[in-house]
Amino acid sequence: MTKIAVLGAGSWGTALANxxxxxxxxxxxxxxxxDQVEEINQQHTNEKYLPGAQLSPKLQAAADMTTAVKGADLVLVVVPTKAIRTVGEQLAAVLTSLNQQVILAHATKGLEQGTHLRISEMLREVVPAERYxxxxxxxxxxxxxxVIKGDLTAVSIGATDKAAAGVLQAALANQHFRPYTNxxxxxSELGGALKNIIALGSGxxxxxxxxxxxQAALLTRGLVEMREVGQKMGAQPETFxxxxxIGDxxxxxxxxxxxxxxxGRALGQGQQLEQVQAEMGMVIEGVNTVKAVYEYSQANHLDLPITTALYRVLYEGADIEKQITSLMTRPLKAED
Known part of the structure; x- marks a missing residue:
């Protein structure tokens, strides 16, 4: 029987594990x-991240990573981008101490600031190759x-190794949750990260x-920017x-x-970014991804007008309405 360890008990990690x-x-x-581990094990809830949701009593939590990972065939990392390296280093130490090799998976959607690395690239840097x-x-x-309510959901599991993707596909598939593979x-990683930029603008x-x-105009033109970044980095255009x-x-x-x-909606209503982040109490991946992709576009001479406009609003204090006007009055061109 396959054993899976999920690292990270936020909303998405909990929903996948459940x-x-x-x-x-x-x-x-x-x-x-x-305290979160005790709540999941005793109350079968995770109120901070999934208020009102009842978890399966079969889902068990551990505060000790070794306990969770020991004997696992697959480890699924679901923590914010900024925590990937720290958790990855902990995982590497645990796998080394256990002399264990696993399929290494993640469900985090972001890019690292400064390096512009994807999550799998970050994990490769901190987890020894012989451990996965x-x-x-x-x-x-x-x-x-x-997902936690049983709404119909379809996802994609990206991997160069079909068998590895199949292990996670089989573990997640049921009448409410349908995973495909590619x-x-x-x-797959870029789509998950880049759409957060456009979602901020839509809000x-x-x-x-x-x-x-x-909204429709922004999402459609945003998809063009996502595809351009993806192609520049070597992704397959059809994945987008x-x-x-487009689904995400x-x-x-x-x-x-x-x-x-x-x-994004709160920012459009006049709130300051610091206030929005404090009130939400969860990581807003798109804010960091805007900066990472803007820096990448500047270094690689990519024309990403929506990303640039959002960068100016978030990091240079530009007026949102003026940025929208700037986007709408750019030189006319053919649709690409």
Whole structure:
């Protein structure tokens, strides 16, 4: 029987682990917070991240990473981008002490600031190659709040190793949750990270009082920017037309369950970024990704007008309305 360890008990990590538990998979979730571990084990809830949700009593949590990882065939890392290196280093030490090799998977959507590295690249830098047999990523349109309620969800598992992707696919699949696989790890990761940028912009439009015409225009042109960055980095263009691309972009860019959308909406309503981040209490991945992608575009001479406009608003204090006007009055061109 396959054993899976999920590292990170936020909303998405908990939702994925709970899906596996419902499927009778031997799964254990790790959290560095002892009180959260006790709550999951005793109350079968995770109120901070999934308020009102009842978890499967089969889902067990551990505060000791060694306990969670020992004997696992696959380790799924689901922590914010800024915590990837720290958790990855801990995992490397645990796997080394156990003399254990695993399939290494993640479900984090972001890019590292400064280095512009994807999550799998960060994990490769901190986890020795002999400690994992393959790398995979879960991406696609999937809000944890809906998954935990049993809403119909389809995701994509990207991996160059079909068998490794199949292990995670089998663990997650049920009548409410349908995972597909693809062999474009790079594109799957980029789709999950880049759509957060566009979701911020979509939320800003709604916060400012614009309607669905504006949203549709932004999402469509945003997909063009996502594809351009992806192609520059070596991803397959068709990946951005699938669940990891346009699918994730639609749900993140239009749903109030998306923290990036909600953050953008609050900014459009006049709140300051620091206030928005403090009130949400969760990492807004798109804010950091805007900076990372803007820096990448400048270094690689990519024309990303939406990303640039958002960077100016978030990091240079530019007026949102003026940036929108600037986008709408750019030199006319053919659609690409």
């Amino acid at each position: 899906t596996m538990a419902i499927n009778d998979v031997d799964v254990q979730i790790w959290s560095h917070r002892a 047999s393959a790398l995979t990523v879960v991406s696609g349109p999937s809000h944890a709040e809906d 062999q474009d790890l790079l594109g 800003m439009l709604i916060g400012l009082g614009y309607g669905v015409n504006a 037309l699938g669940l990891a691309g 972009l639609i749900v993140t860019g239009m749903s109030p369950n998306s923290r990036n959308f909600r953050a």
